[in-house]
Amino acid sequence: MARRQRIFARAAVIAALLLVRSTSADVLPDDRADLFYSKYSGGGMDITGESATVRKKFTENIAVEANYFIDKVSGASIDVLSQASVIKDTRKQKTGTIEYLHDKTTYTASYISSTERDYVSNTASFSLSQDMFGDLTTVSLGYAKTNDRVGENNGTAWVPIIDWLGYAQTSSYTGGISQIITKNFIAGLNLQVITDSGYLANPYRSVRYLDSSNPKGYSLASQVYPDTHTSTAIQVQGKYYLPYRAAVTASYRYYTDTWGVVGNTVELDYTHPIRNLWILEGRARYYKQGAATFYSDLFPFANAQNFEARDQNLAALDNYTLGAKATYAFLPDGWKFFKRATVTLDISRIRFNYTDFRNIKYYGVPQYPPGTEPLYYFNATVSQIYISMFF
Protein backbone atom coordinates (compact mmCIF):
# COMPACT_ATOMS: atom_id res chain seq x y z
CA MET A 1 0.00 0.00 0.00
CA ALA A 2 3.10 2.16 -0.08
CA ARG A 3 2.58 5.68 -1.34
CA ARG A 4 -1.19 5.43 -1.21
CA GLN A 5 -1.51 6.80 2.29
CA ARG A 6 1.06 9.49 1.66
CA ILE A 7 -0.95 10.62 -1.33
CA PHE A 8 -4.20 10.45 0.59
CA ALA A 9 -2.82 12.56 3.41
CA ARG A 10 -1.58 15.14 0.93
CA ALA A 11 -4.96 15.15 -0.76
CA ALA A 12 -6.67 15.76 2.55
CA VAL A 13 -4.35 18.64 3.32
CA ILE A 14 -5.11 20.21 -0.04
CA ALA A 15 -8.80 19.70 0.57
CA ALA A 16 -8.47 21.59 3.83
CA LEU A 17 -6.61 24.38 2.06
CA LEU A 18 -9.28 24.50 -0.63
CA LEU A 19 -11.93 24.77 2.00
CA VAL A 20 -10.28 27.95 3.16
CA ARG A 21 -9.64 29.33 -0.30
CA SER A 22 -13.10 28.69 -1.59
CA THR A 23 -14.67 30.78 1.09
CA SER A 24 -12.82 34.02 0.73
CA ALA A 25 -11.36 35.03 4.04
CA ASP A 26 -14.12 37.36 5.22
CA VAL A 27 -16.42 34.72 6.59
CA LEU A 28 -16.12 31.09 7.57
CA PRO A 29 -18.18 28.56 5.61
CA ASP A 30 -21.56 27.28 6.76
CA ASP A 31 -21.91 24.38 9.14
CA ARG A 32 -22.38 21.17 7.22
CA ALA A 33 -22.35 17.41 7.40
CA ASP A 34 -21.38 15.12 4.51
CA LEU A 35 -21.80 11.43 3.88
CA PHE A 36 -19.63 10.16 1.03
CA TYR A 37 -19.40 6.84 -0.81
CA SER A 38 -17.02 6.04 -3.65
CA LYS A 39 -16.11 3.08 -5.79
CA TYR A 40 -13.11 2.62 -8.04
CA SER A 41 -12.89 -0.28 -10.50
CA GLY A 42 -10.00 -0.67 -12.90
CA GLY A 43 -6.75 -2.45 -13.56
CA GLY A 44 -7.88 -5.47 -11.56
CA MET A 45 -8.59 -3.43 -8.44
CA ASP A 46 -11.83 -2.69 -6.64
CA ILE A 47 -11.76 -0.02 -3.96
CA THR A 48 -14.66 1.32 -1.98
CA GLY A 49 -14.45 4.41 0.19
CA GLU A 50 -16.83 5.66 2.85
CA SER A 51 -16.50 8.96 4.60
CA ALA A 52 -18.34 11.12 7.12
CA THR A 53 -17.55 14.78 7.74
CA VAL A 54 -18.98 17.24 10.23
CA ARG A 55 -18.13 20.90 10.30
CA LYS A 56 -19.26 23.28 13.02
CA LYS A 57 -18.69 26.94 13.80
CA PHE A 58 -18.40 27.64 17.50
CA THR A 59 -18.14 31.38 17.02
CA GLU A 60 -18.06 33.57 13.94
CA ASN A 61 -14.27 33.24 14.06
CA ILE A 62 -13.61 29.62 14.98
CA ALA A 63 -14.72 26.44 13.24
CA VAL A 64 -13.72 22.82 13.64
CA GLU A 65 -14.10 19.93 11.26
CA ALA A 66 -13.77 16.20 11.74
CA ASN A 67 -13.56 13.58 9.01
CA TYR A 68 -13.43 9.80 9.13
CA PHE A 69 -12.54 7.92 5.98
CA ILE A 70 -12.35 4.18 5.49
CA ASP A 71 -11.49 2.47 2.24
CA LYS A 72 -11.33 -1.19 1.40
CA VAL A 73 -9.09 -2.58 -1.29
CA SER A 74 -9.52 -5.92 -2.98
CA GLY A 75 -8.21 -7.53 -6.13
CA ALA A 76 -4.76 -7.19 -7.62
CA SER A 77 -3.15 -4.91 -10.14
CA ILE A 78 -0.94 -6.04 -13.01
CA ASP A 79 2.12 -5.85 -10.74
CA VAL A 80 0.69 -8.11 -8.11
CA LEU A 81 -0.55 -10.66 -10.62
CA SER A 82 2.94 -10.75 -12.07
CA GLN A 83 4.55 -11.80 -8.83
CA ALA A 84 2.40 -12.12 -5.74
CA SER A 85 -0.95 -12.92 -4.19
CA VAL A 86 -4.09 -10.85 -4.33
CA ILE A 87 -4.62 -7.87 -2.05
CA LYS A 88 -7.26 -7.36 0.59
CA ASP A 89 -6.77 -4.47 2.94
CA THR A 90 -8.55 -1.70 4.81
CA ARG A 91 -7.30 1.78 5.48
CA LYS A 92 -8.72 4.07 8.16
CA GLN A 93 -8.06 7.77 8.26
CA LYS A 94 -9.03 10.37 10.86
CA THR A 95 -8.70 14.08 10.25
CA GLY A 96 -9.20 16.97 12.63
CA THR A 97 -9.13 20.58 11.43
CA ILE A 98 -9.50 23.90 13.19
CA GLU A 99 -9.91 27.27 11.49
CA TYR A 100 -9.52 30.71 12.95
CA LEU A 101 -10.65 33.84 11.14
CA HIS A 102 -9.07 37.14 12.03
CA ASP A 103 -9.99 40.18 9.94
CA LYS A 104 -9.25 39.09 6.36
CA THR A 105 -7.01 36.18 7.25
CA THR A 106 -8.03 32.58 7.86
CA TYR A 107 -5.61 30.28 9.67
CA THR A 108 -6.07 26.53 9.36
CA ALA A 109 -4.35 23.73 11.26
CA SER A 110 -5.05 20.06 10.74
CA TYR A 111 -3.83 16.66 11.81
CA ILE A 112 -4.32 13.45 9.84
CA SER A 113 -3.73 9.95 11.13
CA SER A 114 -3.98 7.02 8.75
CA THR A 115 -3.37 3.34 9.35
CA GLU A 116 -3.48 0.08 7.48
CA ARG A 117 -1.72 -3.09 8.40
CA ASP A 118 1.38 -2.42 6.31
CA TYR A 119 1.50 1.38 6.41
CA VAL A 120 1.16 4.07 9.08
CA SER A 121 1.07 7.75 8.22
CA ASN A 122 0.70 10.94 10.27
CA THR A 123 0.49 14.44 8.84
CA ALA A 124 0.40 17.85 10.49
CA SER A 125 -0.36 20.88 8.37
CA PHE A 126 -0.79 24.61 8.66
CA SER A 127 -2.11 27.06 6.10
CA LEU A 128 -3.35 30.59 5.87
CA SER A 129 -5.40 32.53 3.39
CA GLN A 130 -5.42 36.31 3.09
CA ASP A 131 -7.71 38.60 1.12
CA MET A 132 -6.07 41.77 -0.10
CA PHE A 133 -6.22 44.61 -2.64
CA GLY A 134 -9.88 45.36 -2.15
CA ASP A 135 -10.64 41.66 -1.88
CA LEU A 136 -9.73 41.17 -5.52
CA THR A 137 -6.81 38.92 -4.57
CA THR A 138 -6.64 35.93 -2.26
CA VAL A 139 -3.22 34.59 -1.33
CA SER A 140 -2.81 31.16 0.27
CA LEU A 141 0.26 29.59 1.84
CA GLY A 142 0.57 26.16 3.36
CA TYR A 143 3.02 23.72 4.89
CA ALA A 144 2.57 20.05 5.74
CA LYS A 145 4.87 17.50 7.34
CA THR A 146 4.24 13.78 7.01
CA ASN A 147 5.92 10.86 8.73
CA ASP A 148 5.31 7.38 7.35
CA ARG A 149 6.21 3.88 8.42
CA VAL A 150 6.41 1.55 5.42
CA GLY A 151 5.83 -2.17 5.59
CA GLU A 152 5.28 -5.13 3.32
CA ASN A 153 2.88 -7.99 3.76
CA ASN A 154 4.81 -11.19 3.12
CA GLY A 155 1.98 -13.37 4.30
CA THR A 156 -1.33 -13.68 2.52
CA ALA A 157 -4.27 -11.35 2.23
CA TRP A 158 -5.99 -13.30 5.00
CA VAL A 159 -2.99 -14.22 7.17
CA PRO A 160 -0.70 -11.21 6.94
CA ILE A 161 2.94 -11.23 7.96
CA ILE A 162 4.15 -7.64 8.02
CA ASP A 163 7.83 -6.85 7.57
CA TRP A 164 8.55 -3.20 8.36
CA LEU A 165 10.97 -1.85 5.78
CA GLY A 166 11.65 1.69 6.91
CA TYR A 167 10.41 5.23 7.31
CA ALA A 168 9.69 8.12 4.98
CA GLN A 169 9.31 11.82 5.65
CA THR A 170 7.59 14.33 3.41
CA SER A 171 7.48 18.12 3.53
CA SER A 172 5.04 19.99 1.34
CA TYR A 173 5.07 23.71 0.60
CA THR A 174 2.12 25.28 -1.18
CA GLY A 175 1.37 28.75 -2.42
CA GLY A 176 -1.60 30.01 -4.37
CA ILE A 177 -3.10 33.20 -5.72
CA SER A 178 -6.68 33.67 -6.80
CA GLN A 179 -7.27 36.88 -8.71
CA ILE A 180 -10.49 38.53 -9.83
CA ILE A 181 -9.83 39.83 -13.33
CA THR A 182 -13.26 41.07 -14.39
CA LYS A 183 -16.77 40.70 -13.03
CA ASN A 184 -17.04 37.49 -15.10
CA PHE A 185 -13.52 36.08 -14.92
CA ILE A 186 -11.31 34.79 -12.13
CA ALA A 187 -7.80 33.37 -12.51
CA GLY A 188 -5.64 31.24 -10.24
CA LEU A 189 -2.03 30.21 -9.87
CA ASN A 190 -0.91 27.33 -7.64
CA LEU A 191 2.60 26.21 -6.82
CA GLN A 192 3.59 23.19 -4.77
CA VAL A 193 7.03 21.88 -3.88
CA ILE A 194 7.25 18.50 -2.15
CA THR A 195 10.35 16.84 -0.76
CA ASP A 196 10.54 13.21 0.34
CA SER A 197 13.26 11.23 2.04
CA GLY A 198 13.59 7.71 3.36
CA TYR A 199 12.07 4.51 1.99
CA LEU A 200 10.27 5.72 -1.16
CA ALA A 201 9.84 2.59 -3.28
CA ASN A 202 6.65 0.59 -3.56
CA PRO A 203 7.60 -2.81 -2.12
CA TYR A 204 4.85 -4.54 -4.09
CA ARG A 205 6.39 -3.66 -7.43
CA SER A 206 9.49 -5.26 -8.95
CA VAL A 207 12.00 -4.72 -11.71
CA ARG A 208 12.57 -7.43 -14.28
CA TYR A 209 15.76 -8.32 -16.11
CA LEU A 210 16.75 -10.70 -18.87
CA ASP A 211 17.62 -14.12 -17.46
CA SER A 212 18.19 -17.02 -19.83
CA SER A 213 18.11 -19.48 -16.93
CA ASN A 214 14.44 -18.68 -16.34
CA PRO A 215 11.94 -20.39 -18.70
CA LYS A 216 10.16 -17.04 -19.09
CA GLY A 217 13.37 -15.43 -20.25
CA TYR A 218 13.32 -12.91 -17.42
CA SER A 219 13.39 -12.77 -13.63
CA LEU A 220 12.07 -10.29 -11.08
CA ALA A 221 14.00 -8.40 -8.41
CA SER A 222 13.37 -5.69 -5.84
CA GLN A 223 13.22 -2.08 -6.96
CA VAL A 224 15.99 0.23 -5.75
CA TYR A 225 14.99 3.89 -5.46
CA PRO A 226 16.95 6.98 -4.49
CA ASP A 227 16.17 7.91 -0.90
CA THR A 228 15.36 11.51 -1.76
CA HIS A 229 12.83 13.04 -4.12
CA THR A 230 11.82 16.63 -4.79
CA SER A 231 8.99 17.67 -7.07
CA THR A 232 7.73 21.00 -8.31
CA ALA A 233 4.31 21.55 -9.83
CA ILE A 234 2.74 24.75 -11.06
CA GLN A 235 -0.82 25.15 -12.25
CA VAL A 236 -2.61 28.04 -13.91
CA GLN A 237 -6.36 28.09 -14.19
CA GLY A 238 -9.16 30.38 -15.23
CA LYS A 239 -12.89 30.35 -14.65
CA TYR A 240 -15.32 32.34 -16.77
CA TYR A 241 -18.99 33.12 -16.21
CA LEU A 242 -20.74 32.78 -19.54
CA PRO A 243 -23.35 35.25 -20.82
CA TYR A 244 -26.02 32.91 -19.52
CA ARG A 245 -25.81 31.29 -16.09
CA ALA A 246 -23.04 28.74 -16.61
CA ALA A 247 -19.30 28.59 -16.05
CA VAL A 248 -16.36 27.16 -17.94
CA THR A 249 -13.01 26.33 -16.33
CA ALA A 250 -9.68 25.64 -18.00
CA SER A 251 -6.44 24.63 -16.32
CA TYR A 252 -2.91 23.60 -17.20
CA ARG A 253 -0.31 22.04 -14.90
CA TYR A 254 3.39 21.53 -15.47
CA TYR A 255 5.25 19.03 -13.31
CA THR A 256 8.91 18.15 -12.95
CA ASP A 257 10.93 16.25 -10.36
CA THR A 258 14.44 15.13 -9.49
CA TRP A 259 13.72 11.62 -10.80
CA GLY A 260 13.34 12.95 -14.32
CA VAL A 261 9.58 12.72 -14.62
CA VAL A 262 8.00 15.59 -16.57
CA GLY A 263 4.22 15.74 -16.75
CA ASN A 264 1.66 17.98 -18.46
CA THR A 265 -2.03 18.14 -17.59
CA VAL A 266 -4.86 20.03 -19.26
CA GLU A 267 -8.43 20.03 -18.04
CA LEU A 268 -11.69 21.59 -19.16
CA ASP A 269 -14.86 21.80 -17.13
CA TYR A 270 -18.35 23.09 -17.89
CA THR A 271 -20.88 23.79 -15.13
CA HIS A 272 -24.54 24.41 -15.87
CA PRO A 273 -27.20 24.98 -13.20
CA ILE A 274 -30.89 24.45 -13.83
CA ARG A 275 -32.96 26.81 -11.72
CA ASN A 276 -31.84 26.41 -8.12
CA LEU A 277 -32.43 22.67 -8.05
CA TRP A 278 -29.72 21.18 -10.24
CA ILE A 279 -26.09 21.80 -11.00
CA LEU A 280 -24.78 19.72 -13.90
CA GLU A 281 -21.10 19.46 -14.68
CA GLY A 282 -19.06 17.84 -17.45
CA ARG A 283 -15.26 17.63 -17.60
CA ALA A 284 -12.46 16.34 -19.77
CA ARG A 285 -8.84 15.85 -18.75
CA TYR A 286 -5.70 14.80 -20.56
CA TYR A 287 -2.41 13.87 -18.91
CA LYS A 288 0.95 12.85 -20.36
CA GLN A 289 4.28 12.13 -18.73
CA GLY A 290 7.79 10.95 -19.57
CA ALA A 291 9.53 8.13 -17.71
CA ALA A 292 11.86 8.50 -14.74
CA THR A 293 15.56 8.30 -15.57
CA PHE A 294 16.02 5.03 -13.66
CA TYR A 295 12.89 3.37 -15.04
CA SER A 296 13.01 0.48 -17.47
CA ASP A 297 10.48 -2.15 -18.43
CA LEU A 298 13.27 -4.70 -18.88
CA PHE A 299 16.85 -4.34 -17.63
CA PRO A 300 19.61 -6.17 -19.57
CA PHE A 301 20.88 -8.06 -16.51
CA ALA A 302 20.55 -8.15 -12.73
CA ASN A 303 21.71 -5.03 -10.86
CA ALA A 304 22.31 -3.22 -14.12
CA GLN A 305 22.05 0.20 -12.44
CA ASN A 306 22.42 1.74 -9.00
CA PHE A 307 18.74 2.70 -9.05
CA GLU A 308 16.16 0.56 -10.79
CA ALA A 309 12.41 0.90 -11.08
CA ARG A 310 9.61 -0.75 -12.98
CA ASP A 311 6.79 1.03 -11.21
CA GLN A 312 4.10 1.90 -13.73
CA ASN A 313 3.72 5.34 -12.10
CA LEU A 314 7.22 6.14 -13.34
CA ALA A 315 6.74 4.82 -16.88
CA ALA A 316 5.96 6.96 -19.90
CA LEU A 317 2.18 7.11 -20.08
CA ASP A 318 -0.84 9.13 -20.95
CA ASN A 319 -4.43 9.00 -19.84
CA TYR A 320 -7.64 10.79 -20.55
CA THR A 321 -10.74 11.25 -18.44
CA LEU A 322 -14.34 12.05 -19.20
CA GLY A 323 -16.51 12.87 -16.21
CA ALA A 324 -20.03 13.96 -15.39
CA LYS A 325 -21.52 15.22 -12.17
CA ALA A 326 -25.04 16.12 -11.09
CA THR A 327 -26.02 17.85 -7.86
CA TYR A 328 -29.66 17.97 -6.82
CA ALA A 329 -30.97 20.23 -4.04
CA PHE A 330 -33.59 18.00 -2.46
CA LEU A 331 -34.22 20.41 0.40
CA PRO A 332 -33.87 23.75 -1.35
CA ASP A 333 -35.94 25.55 1.27
CA GLY A 334 -34.61 23.69 4.29
CA TRP A 335 -36.20 21.38 6.83
CA LYS A 336 -36.19 21.69 10.63
CA PHE A 337 -32.71 22.95 11.49
CA PHE A 338 -31.26 22.19 8.04
CA LYS A 339 -30.95 25.24 5.81
CA ARG A 340 -30.63 23.11 2.69
CA ALA A 341 -29.37 19.73 1.53
CA THR A 342 -27.98 18.31 -1.69
CA VAL A 343 -27.18 14.92 -3.15
CA THR A 344 -24.44 14.53 -5.77
CA LEU A 345 -23.58 11.77 -8.20
CA ASP A 346 -20.19 11.92 -9.92
CA ILE A 347 -18.92 9.39 -12.49
CA SER A 348 -15.57 9.41 -14.29
CA ARG A 349 -14.20 7.09 -16.91
CA ILE A 350 -10.41 6.99 -17.31
CA ARG A 351 -8.30 5.35 -19.99
CA PHE A 352 -4.65 4.64 -19.10
CA ASN A 353 -2.11 3.95 -21.85
CA TYR A 354 1.50 2.99 -21.16
CA THR A 355 4.14 3.45 -23.81
CA ASP A 356 7.00 1.56 -22.13
CA PHE A 357 5.31 -0.67 -19.58
CA ARG A 358 4.42 -4.09 -20.94
CA ASN A 359 1.70 -6.48 -19.91
CA ILE A 360 3.44 -9.56 -18.52
CA LYS A 361 0.35 -10.84 -16.78
CA TYR A 362 -0.66 -13.35 -19.40
CA TYR A 363 2.48 -13.73 -21.41
CA GLY A 364 6.02 -14.94 -21.11
CA VAL A 365 6.06 -18.57 -22.14
CA PRO A 366 6.66 -18.89 -24.99
CA GLN A 367 4.30 -16.61 -26.90
CA TYR A 368 6.27 -13.41 -26.55
CA PRO A 369 10.00 -13.07 -26.01
CA PRO A 370 10.76 -10.71 -23.11
CA GLY A 371 10.39 -7.09 -24.14
CA THR A 372 7.94 -7.78 -26.97
CA GLU A 373 4.78 -8.30 -24.90
CA PRO A 374 1.84 -6.01 -25.67
CA LEU A 375 1.94 -2.62 -24.01
CA TYR A 376 -0.25 -2.37 -20.95
CA TYR A 377 -3.47 -0.37 -20.85
CA PHE A 378 -6.64 -0.43 -18.83
CA ASN A 379 -9.89 1.44 -18.22
CA ALA A 380 -11.13 2.58 -14.85
CA THR A 381 -14.48 3.81 -13.59
CA VAL A 382 -14.77 6.07 -10.56
CA SER A 383 -18.18 6.60 -9.01
CA GLN A 384 -19.02 8.89 -6.14
CA ILE A 385 -22.25 9.66 -4.38
CA TYR A 386 -22.56 12.00 -1.45
CA ILE A 387 -25.12 13.85 0.59
CA SER A 388 -24.36 17.29 1.97
CA MET A 389 -26.51 18.86 4.64
CA PHE A 390 -26.06 22.50 5.61
CA PHE A 391 -27.28 23.77 8.95
Place this chain on the structure above:
Amino acid sequence: MRCQPLLALSAVLLLSACNIQPWVKPYERDRLADPIMAWDRDAISGAYLDHIRESREGSRGATGGAGGGCGCN
Protein backbone atom coordinates in the same frame (compact mmCIF):
# COMPACT_ATOMS: atom_id res chain seq x y z
CA MET B 1 23.95 44.22 -6.06
CA ARG B 2 21.98 42.47 -8.74
CA CYS B 3 19.11 42.16 -6.33
CA GLN B 4 18.74 45.87 -5.73
CA PRO B 5 16.58 46.66 -8.80
CA LEU B 6 14.33 43.76 -7.93
CA LEU B 7 14.03 44.90 -4.34
CA ALA B 8 13.25 48.43 -5.44
CA LEU B 9 10.65 47.19 -7.90
CA SER B 10 9.08 45.00 -5.24
CA ALA B 11 8.93 47.91 -2.81
CA VAL B 12 7.29 50.15 -5.42
CA LEU B 13 4.75 47.46 -6.26
CA LEU B 14 3.95 46.84 -2.61
CA LEU B 15 3.57 50.55 -1.85
CA SER B 16 1.45 51.14 -4.92
CA ALA B 17 -0.62 48.10 -4.05
CA CYS B 18 -1.75 49.88 -0.92
CA ASN B 19 -3.50 52.38 -3.15
CA ILE B 20 -5.08 49.88 -5.52
CA GLN B 21 -8.74 50.60 -6.01
CA PRO B 22 -10.81 47.52 -6.76
CA TRP B 23 -11.66 47.66 -10.45
CA VAL B 24 -14.47 45.18 -9.88
CA LYS B 25 -16.69 46.80 -7.27
CA PRO B 26 -18.24 44.67 -4.54
CA TYR B 27 -21.72 45.20 -6.02
CA GLU B 28 -20.43 43.84 -9.35
CA ARG B 29 -19.39 40.48 -7.91
CA ASP B 30 -22.74 38.73 -7.84
CA ARG B 31 -21.70 36.41 -10.67
CA LEU B 32 -18.37 35.65 -9.03
CA ALA B 33 -20.23 34.79 -5.82
CA ASP B 34 -22.40 32.23 -7.61
CA PRO B 35 -21.59 28.71 -6.32
CA ILE B 36 -20.84 27.58 -9.87
CA MET B 37 -17.82 29.95 -9.82
CA ALA B 38 -16.17 28.24 -6.83
CA TRP B 39 -12.84 26.62 -7.72
CA ASP B 40 -13.93 23.39 -6.12
CA ARG B 41 -17.47 23.09 -4.80
CA ASP B 42 -16.81 19.75 -3.12
CA ALA B 43 -13.37 19.59 -1.58
CA ILE B 44 -13.64 15.99 -0.36
CA SER B 45 -14.77 14.72 -3.73
CA GLY B 46 -12.08 16.70 -5.51
CA ALA B 47 -9.43 15.41 -3.14
CA TYR B 48 -10.59 11.86 -3.81
CA LEU B 49 -10.25 12.27 -7.58
CA ASP B 50 -6.80 13.77 -7.21
CA HIS B 51 -5.74 10.90 -5.02
CA ILE B 52 -6.79 8.41 -7.67
CA ARG B 53 -4.76 10.24 -10.27
CA GLU B 54 -1.70 10.60 -8.08
CA SER B 55 -1.78 6.90 -7.32
CA ARG B 56 -1.44 6.19 -11.05
CA GLU B 57 0.69 9.07 -12.27
CA GLY B 58 4.18 10.30 -11.55
CA SER B 59 2.98 13.88 -11.11
CA ARG B 60 1.61 15.30 -7.91
CA GLY B 61 0.58 18.57 -6.34
CA ALA B 62 -0.57 22.07 -7.29
CA THR B 63 -3.89 20.81 -8.50
CA GLY B 64 -5.87 23.40 -6.65
CA GLY B 65 -8.21 20.56 -5.83
CA ALA B 66 -7.09 17.19 -4.62
CA GLY B 67 -8.68 13.71 -4.49
CA GLY B 68 -8.24 10.17 -3.26
CA GLY B 69 -8.53 6.39 -3.03
CA CYS B 70 -7.36 3.90 -5.58
CA GLY B 71 -4.67 1.42 -4.64
CA CYS B 72 -1.16 1.07 -5.97
CA ASN B 73 -0.74 -2.60 -5.26
